[in-house]
Amino acid sequence: MNELTRRDFTRGLGVATALSYSRILGANDRLRLGYIGLGNRGDQVHDAFLEHPDAQTVAVCDLRDDYMDLAIKKSRGTPKKYKEYKKLLEDKDVDAAVICTPDHWHALMFIEACNAGKDVYVEKPLSLTVMEGRKMVETAQRTKRVTQVGIHRRSAKFCQEAAEIVRSGAIGQVTVAKGFHVQNEWPKGIGNPPDEKPPNEWEWEHWLGPAPKKPYNRNRTYYNFRWFHDYSGGQLTNFGVHYMDMLRWCLGQDAPKAVVAMGGKYAVQDNREIPDTMEVLWEFDGPTLVIFTQYNASAAPPNLNDAEMELRGTKGTMYLFGNRWEVVPEKNAEKLFGYRTPLDRGIEKSYGPSRKQAMEPKSGKGSANTAFHARNFLDGVKSRGKCNCDILTGHLSTSATILGNIALKTRSFLEWDTKNEKFTNNAAANKYLSYQYRAPYKLP
Ligand SMILES: NC(=O)c1ccc[n+]([C@@H]2O[C@H](COP(=O)([O-])OP(=O)(O)OC[C@H]3O[C@@H](n4cnc5c(N)ncnc54)[C@H](O)[C@@H]3O)[C@@H](O)[C@H]2O)c1
Structure with a gap:
C-alpha cells in the first residue's frame, strides 16, 4: 500500500x-x-x-x-x-x-x-x-x-523472564523487594567548584529553561546536574526508577499506598544537594514492602549477592543483576516456628532436618542493550x-520514586491516593507535586 x-x-x-x-x-x-x-x-x-x-x-x-x-x-x-x-x-x-x-x-x-x-x-x-x-x-x-x-x-528478554517467574508465584508471596544503588563517593564526590560567570550566557539560559535562575556552577550542567534538585530527583529517580519499574513489573502493582524516607548528606564533601545516604520504604498492596537503598558514602557491596535488586518471597528469592537473574529457594520453607520443648528437639533430630526446599534453583541471563528498546x-x-x-508505565514508575523524595523533604510518613495522585494525610507534601516554571516557560 x-x-x-x-x-x-x-x-x-x-x-x-x-x-x-x-x-x-x-x-x-x-x-x-x-x-x-x-x-x-x-x-x-x-x-x-x-x-x-x-x-x-x-x-x-x-x-x-x-x-x-x-x-x-x-x-x-x-x-x-x-x-x-x-x-x-x-x-x-x-x-x-x-x-x-x-x-x-x-x-x-x-x-x-x-x-x-x-x-x-x-x-x-x-x-x-x-x-x-x-x-x-x-x-x-x-x-x-x-x-x-x-x-x-x-525490552530485555531476561527481565521479561524474571518478571514472569515472580508473577507466576514461583517464589511465593513477595513480602520484601529491594533495589540498591551503592557506590562509595566519599570523600570528594563531584568536587566543589565555585560559582562563576557562565562561559556562554545563551547556553546557560537554555540549559536552565523552566528551572529557577541560579548562579552558574559547572557541576549544575553536563552530567552532574543529577546531583541537584532543580534538574533531577537525584539517584532515587536516576537509578531508582529502573529498579522501581522492574519491581513494580514483577509485583504486578501500579502504585504504592504509603511512603517514608530517611537520609541526608552524611559524609561526602562536595557541592551536591541530593543525599549521599538514604533509605526509602514504600508499602504496596500485596502486601509488599519495597525498599530503595542509596549508599554513596559507605563501603560496597550492597548485599551478600551483590545484586541490583532482590525480591524475597515466602518460598524463595529472585536476585536481579545487570545481565542475569537467579532464583534461590528458601531452605526454611514450611518449617514450623515457635515454642519448642526439649522433647520436640529430640523428635526433630530423629526425623532428620525439618527444612524442606520449596523449589528448584533457577537462573537465566541476557542483555539489556538499549537497541532492543x-x-x-x-x-x-x-x-x-x-x-x-x-x-503511563514510565509515569507510574517515575512518580513512585518522586514520592520518596517528597517524604524525605517533609520528613513524614505519607499516604498516597493513586487514583487522584494526591497525599491524603499531609497537605504540605502535596505542594511538592508540582513547581512554578520560570517565566516565560509554562507547562501547558
Ligand atoms: N536509560 C538510561 O539508562 C539512562 C542513562 C543515562 C542517562 N539517562 C537520562 O538521559 C537524560 C540525559 O542525561 P545525560 O547523562 O545524557 O546528560 P548530559 O548532560 O550528558 O546530556 C544532556 C544533553 O542535553 C542537552 N540539552 C540541555 N538543554 C537542552 C536544550 N534546551 N535543547 C537542546 N539540548 C539541550 C545538553 O547540551 C546535553 O548535551 C537524563 O534524563 C538521564 O536521566 C538515562
Missing part, C-alpha cells in the same frame, strides 16, 4: 485525527528521527537506533555544536542541525522525536512534541514532578502518540501499538 492509500485507508477506519498529520508507515519504511539532547545518553540512544537500518537520523538538536557534529558524523545521510528544539519539532521531515535532555526539560519538550504530531521516545526519569508526568500522560493520550520511556530493561519503539510507531514502556 502506498503512503496516500494507506492514509486514506486509515482515515476510512476512523483512526484518530492526530494520525492524519503524521506519516503512516509500513513495515519496510524508514522512520525519520529527530534527536533532542546528544550528550552522554543521547549519544548512546542514537547508537542504539543506528543499529536498525529502518531508523534514519534526519535532524539533531543540542546546545553544543561538537555533540551535534559527532552525531551527524555517525548518521546515515546528512541530518539537519538545530540549536532550538522548537525548530526541530516544526520540521515536517521529522516523524518522531528522541528526547535525551536533563530531566527538568522532559515535560515541556515531550508535550510540545506530541502537540506537533510527533511520536516520542523520552528518557527516564519521565519528569521532575508528578504533575508534569500526569500532563505528559494526558497529552500523549489526547494526541494518540506512540511513546516509549527509556526504562530499557522492559529502540527496536520496540520503531515497531510500535509502525503498528501504532503500545510500546514496552509506554508513557
Whole structure:
C-alpha cells in the first residue's frame, strides 16, 4: 500500500485525527528521527537506533555544536542541525522525536512534541514532578502518540523472564523487594567548584529553561546536574526508577499506598544537594514492602549477592543483576516456628532436618542493550501499538520514586491516593507535586 492509500485507508477506519498529520508507515519504511539532547545518553540512544537500518537520523538538536557534529558524523545521510528544539519539532521531515535532555526539560519538550504530531521516545526519569508526568500522560493520550520511556530493561528478554517467574508465584508471596544503588563517593564526590560567570550566557539560559535562575556552577550542567534538585530527583529517580519499574513489573502493582524516607548528606564533601545516604520504604498492596537503598558514602557491596535488586518471597528469592537473574529457594520453607520443648528437639533430630526446599534453583541471563528498546519503539510507531514502556508505565514508575523524595523533604510518613495522585494525610507534601516554571516557560 502506498503512503496516500494507506492514509486514506486509515482515515476510512476512523483512526484518530492526530494520525492524519503524521506519516503512516509500513513495515519496510524508514522512520525519520529527530534527536533532542546528544550528550552522554543521547549519544548512546542514537547508537542504539543506528543499529536498525529502518531508523534514519534526519535532524539533531543540542546546545553544543561538537555533540551535534559527532552525531551527524555517525548518521546515515546528512541530518539537519538545530540549536532550538522548537525548530526541530516544526520540521515536517521529522516523524518522531528522541528526547535525551536533563530531566527538568522532559515535560515541556515531550508535550510540545506530541502537540506537533510527533511520536516520542523520552528518557527516564519521565519528569521532575508528578504533575508534569500526569500532563505528559494526558497529552500523549489526547494526541494518540506512540511513546516509549527509556526504562530499557522492559525490552530485555531476561527481565521479561524474571518478571514472569515472580508473577507466576514461583517464589511465593513477595513480602520484601529491594533495589540498591551503592557506590562509595566519599570523600570528594563531584568536587566543589565555585560559582562563576557562565562561559556562554545563551547556553546557560537554555540549559536552565523552566528551572529557577541560579548562579552558574559547572557541576549544575553536563552530567552532574543529577546531583541537584532543580534538574533531577537525584539517584532515587536516576537509578531508582529502573529498579522501581522492574519491581513494580514483577509485583504486578501500579502504585504504592504509603511512603517514608530517611537520609541526608552524611559524609561526602562536595557541592551536591541530593543525599549521599538514604533509605526509602514504600508499602504496596500485596502486601509488599519495597525498599530503595542509596549508599554513596559507605563501603560496597550492597548485599551478600551483590545484586541490583532482590525480591524475597515466602518460598524463595529472585536476585536481579545487570545481565542475569537467579532464583534461590528458601531452605526454611514450611518449617514450623515457635515454642519448642526439649522433647520436640529430640523428635526433630530423629526425623532428620525439618527444612524442606520449596523449589528448584533457577537462573537465566541476557542483555539489556538499549537497541532492543529502540527496536520496540520503531515497531510500535509502525503498528501504532503500545510500546514496552509506554508513557503511563514510565509515569507510574517515575512518580513512585518522586514520592520518596517528597517524604524525605517533609520528613513524614505519607499516604498516597493513586487514583487522584494526591497525599491524603499531609497537605504540605502535596505542594511538592508540582513547581512554578520560570517565566516565560509554562507547562501547558
Ligand atoms: N536509560 C538510561 O539508562 C539512562 C542513562 C543515562 C542517562 N539517562 C537520562 O538521559 C537524560 C540525559 O542525561 P545525560 O547523562 O545524557 O546528560 P548530559 O548532560 O550528558 O546530556 C544532556 C544533553 O542535553 C542537552 N540539552 C540541555 N538543554 C537542552 C536544550 N534546551 N535543547 C537542546 N539540548 C539541550 C545538553 O547540551 C546535553 O548535551 C537524563 O534524563 C538521564 O536521566 C538515562
